[in-house]
Amino acid sequence: MDDRTYTADATPDETVTVAGWVHEIRDLGGIAFLILRDKTGRIQIKFEKEEMDDELVETGLDAPRESVVSVTGAVEEEPRAPTGVEVTPDSVEVLSAADTELPLDPTGKVEAELPTRLDNRTLDLRREAGQAIFEIRSEMQRAAREAFRAVDATEINTPKIVATGTEGGTELFPITYFGREAFMNQSPQLFKQLVAGSNVERVFEIGPIFRAEEHNTPRHLNEATSIDFEGAFCDHHEAMDVCESVVVAAYEGVAENCTEELGALDLAEDFSVPETPFPRLTYEEAIERINATGALDEQLVWGDDLPTEGEKALGDDVGGHYFITDWPADIKPFYIMDHDDDETLSTGFDLMHPRMELVSGGQREHRREQLIEGFEAQGLDPEAFEYYTKIFRYGMPPHAGWAIGGERLLMTMLELDNIREAVLFPRDRQRLSP
RNA sequence: GCCCGGGUGGUGUAGUGGCCCAUCAUACAACCCUGUCACGGUUGUGACGCGGGUUCAAAUCCCGCCUCGGGCGCCA
Numbered sequence: 001m002d003d004r005t006y007t008a009d010a011t012p013d014e015t016v017t018v019a020g021w022v023h024e025i026r027d028l029g030g031i032a033f034l035i036l037r038d039k040t041g042r043i044q045i046k047f048e049k050e051e052m053d054d055e056l057v058e059t060g061l062d063a064p065r066e067s068v069v070s071v072t073g074a075v076e077e078e079p080r081a082p083t084g085v086e087v088t089p090d091s092v093e094v095l096s097a098a099d100t101e102l103p104l105d106p107t108g109k110v111e112a113e114l115p116t117r118l119d120n121r122t123l124d125l126r127r128e129a130g131q132a133i134f135e136i137r138s139e140m141q142r143a144a145r146e147a148f149r150a151v152d153a154t155e156i157n158t159p160k161i162v163a164t165g166t167e168g169g170t171e172l173f174p175i176t177y178f179g180r181e182a183f184m185n186q187s188p189q190l191f192k193q194l195v196a197g198s199n200v201e202r203v204f205e206i207g208p209i210f211r212a213e214e215h216n217t218p219r220h221l222n223e224a225t226s227i228d229f230e231g232a233f234c235d236h237h238e239a240m241d242v243c244e245s246v247v248v249a250a251y252e253g254v255a256e257n258c259t260e261e262l263g264a265l266d267l268a269e270d271f272s273v274p275e276t277p278f279p280r281l282t283y284e285e286a287i288e289r290i291n292a293t294g295a296l297d298e299q300l301v302w303g304d305d306l307p308t309e310g311e312k313a314l315g316d317d318v319g320g321h322y323f324i325t326d327w328p329a330d331i332k333p334f335y336i337m338d339h340d341d342d343e344t345l346s347t348g349f350d351l352m353h354p355r356m357e358l359v360s361g362g363q364r365e366h367r368r369e370q371l372i373e374g375f376e377a378q379g380l381d382p383e384a385f386e387y388y389t390k391i392f393r394y395g396m397p398p399h400a401g402w403a404i405g406g407e408r409l410l411m412t413m414l415e416l417d418n419i420r421e422a423v424l425f426p427r428d429r430q431r432l433s434p
Numbered sequence: 435g436c437c438c439g440g441g442u443g444g445u446g447u448a449g450u451g452g453c454c455c456a457u458c459a460u461a462c463a464a465c466c467c468u469g470u471c472a473c474g475g476u477u478g479u480g481a482c483g484c485g486g487g488u489u490c491a492a493a494u495c496c497c498g499c500c501u502c503g504g505g506c507g508c509c510a
Binding site for chain 2: 024026027028029030031032033035044046048049050064065078080081082099100101102103104105107108109110111112113114115116171187209211213214215216217218219220221224225226227305307308309350356357358359360403404405406407408409430
C-alpha cells in the first residue's frame, strides 16, 4: 500500500488514503463519526448522511468495531474534530470485518484481566498502554546495545540447546536431540566465558533463557530475556561499572525517546533516570541494615540467603538501585571467584531494585585448579563440563560479567505489577499458548 | 515443591441459603438524534467452570475434578 498515509501525517487540503482499525463509531443521527486508528494515532472520518452516497455511508457505519478499513478522502481542518482535522470520505473499503463481540475492549472502556489480555494479545496491543510497553522495550534494548558498544563489547549469540546445565542445581527443560538427552539453556554463562577467553574479549548477548522452576509469582518467567555481559581483563568492580552504565543508558534512552509512550502509561510525571553511582553495600552491611529495620521476625545471621521480605525492607531503606557485594562464597556458584585474602567471601554481586533482584554477576574463577575444586565442592562432575574446563588450560584471562533479567528491568522501570506484562507471549507455569 | 485465594452474559462486576427465571457498566440488535470526542435517549439480547452431595429451598454450604491468580522457597 504505497499510497497509504499514517493518520498522524494527514495534513489539511490533501486527499489521502488512511487505513487502520475502526476504533469507535459515534452515530448522532444525521451525522456520524468513525474514529480510525493506526500505529501513529487516530483520525476522525465524517459521514453526513443526507449529503453523501448511501452505499458509502452504509459501508462505513456498518463496519463492526476493530474491523480493518481503508478510507480515501479529503483532509480538512476542523476545530471540532478531536485532532483538529477530519476526513470526508470519497470511498471506504472494508479490508477485514471483525466479529461484533470482542474478547476485550481496545478502547479501554471496560477493563480486562491479564489472562484475558494475554489470550488475546493482538487486541491487547491495540490499546495505547499495551503498545507503549513494547515500544519502550524496543528502545530499552536499543539503548542497551549502544551502551555495550560504547565499552567495546561485541554482540554474540550462544546456543540455547545444550548438553549440560550451567549450575546443576536449577531445573532445566529436557528435550530430545536426535535421540540424545539435551536441555534448553538456563543461562549463556559458560559460553560467554568461552568467548571472553578469546581475543573478542568483551561480549554481550540479549537472548532467551529457560528455567523449569515451578514458581508462580508476578516476577518469574519460565522463558525470560537475559541481557548478559562478560569482559576479559575486568574485575568485579569494573563489571559493576558497566552494569550501572547499561541500566542508566536504558533509562536515558526511554526518557529521551519514549515521551508519548510514557504518557500512555501515566508515567510522564514520575519517570526519572536513576541517580549514580549506585550504592555498593557489602553483604554484611546488607544483613545488618535488614536486621536494623526490624522487618523480619528472626534476625539474619552471616551465611543466610536474603529472604524476599528482607530484600523489600532493604529496598525501602535504600530507596533506589544498589549493589550487594562480597557474598558468602557458599551461596554463590562455583564459577564465581573468591577473594584472595578470604576464601569465605566471593566477588559475586547482585544489583537490586527496591522491588526485586535485577542482576547477578561477579568476577569469574579463571584459574583451572581452583575452578575444578569449585565444581567438586558443589557436587558437580567436572568431566561433564570438559568442553568448558579444558579451555582454561590454554590461557584464560581474568574476567568478570553479569546478567540482567530484561523483563525485570522493564517491569521495574515501568512499575508494572506483573512481569507477564513485559513479555509479548509469556511462558509461565500454566501458559504455553499463544 | 509447600501454602493460600478465586471462577457469575463477549468483557468487567453486584450478589454470603428463600426477597434471584440473578445487579450494574460496557458490548450486541433495533429505533430516535447533524458536531460527537467515555456522545445521549428508549426498548431488547445475553451468564452462575464441570460432576456429585446436603436441604422443603443452592450462584451462595460440603466433596471431587478442571482452571486461574497469589504467597513462600529459589532465582534474573
